[in-house]
Amino acid sequence: MAFTRATGRHRRPTRANRTSANLAGIAGLATVGVMSSFASPAGAAASGQPQVQDTADTGLTQTVVLGDSLADxxxxxxxxxxxxxxxxxxxxxxxxxxxAAAEAKKKAEAEARKKAAEKAEKAREAEEQRAARAAEAKRAAISGYVSPIEGSYVSTPYGAGGGMWSSGTHTGVDFHASSGTSVRSVAAGEVVEAGWGGAYGNNVVVKHSDGTYTQYGHLSSVEVSVGQSVTSGEQIGLSGNTGNSNGPHLHFEARSGPDYGSDIDPVSYLRQHGVSL
Structure with missing residues (x-):
């Protein structure tokens, strides 16, 4: 006998279909159980047996309870x-x-240390300047001489050569000073010249009691007049850039006499009188 296969493709039921079928089976069993529960009393009555309620668990209740528990x-x-x-x-x-608070605290502490260090440095510099002024004042009290500009230094030495000077050499020294710096008479004396001095610009010349002269050139302003007596350290003008000058400074000369050409080494002159440069 020959067997023939039905046409078409046979497929195994999918998982979803199997799940639906299982649920349908569970529902069918539940229905049978319910129907049996209604039918059992009649059969029991007919047989004269005690009626026992069918409490068979269909599984649906457990499924619902498990579902609720899982959701919870x-x-x-x-x-x-x-x-x-x-x-x-x-x-x-x-x-x-x-x-952030720790970093802010660290930064604030570092800034405070920096400010404290800067304050200490400024205090130290101020103390050094005060000590220098006190020492210079002490020397001036003993010798009667001071530096023409407080706290300055010589920027161009005595005797330097160059075409800027008519004699070919520097007849004085230049003290470093910005325009407007106070210029002092190095010792007590009498003003013998005050005003325009040609290549020296605005200048002052003071005659001292030992017969020497000191000159202060390139001033921006003159604050004394001829014949006026001045004391050691008294302000006689302000530094500047007048006359034959290539920038603000003080040209200072020391002379053995009143005439040009009688110049002597200004640094040695001041040191001989107790001024430290």
Whole structure:
């Protein structure tokens, strides 16, 4: 005998179909159980047997209870995870704030140390300047001589050569000074010249009691007049850039007599009278 196969493609039922069939089977069993529960009393009555209610578990109740328990568990788990995430975020923010506060404190302490160091340095410099002024005042009290510009230094030495000077050499020394710096008479004396001095610009010449002369050139302003007596350290003008000058400074000369050409080494002159340069 020959066997023939039905045309068409046979497929195995999918998982979804199997699941639907299982549920349908469970529902069918539940229906049979219910129907049996209604039919049993009649049969029992007819047989004269005691009526016993059929309490067979169809499985649907367990499925619902398990479903509710799973949902509650998932909800509780989600809530727990959310709380943990919020706590972690709060801890991260707290750590970030603590770190920022620590860095700000560190920066503030560093700034405070820097300011304290700068303040100490300024105080030290002020003390050094005060000590230098006191020492110079002490020397002046003993010798009666001071530097023409307080706290300055010689920028061009005596006897330097160059075409800027008519004699070919520097007849004095230049003291470093910005325009407007106070210029003092190095010792007590009498002003014998005050005003324009040609290549010297605005200048002052003072005659001292030992017969020597000192000259102060390139002044921006003159604050004394001829015949006026001045004391050691008295301001006689302000430094500048007048006359034959290539920038603000004080040209200082010391002379053995009143005439040009009688110049002597100004640094040696001042040192001989106790002025430290």
């Amino acid at each position: 568990s998932l909800t509780e788990q989600a809530s727990s995870q959310s709380s943990a995430a919020e706590q972690a975020a709060a801890e991260a923010q707290a750590k970030a704030r603590a770190k």
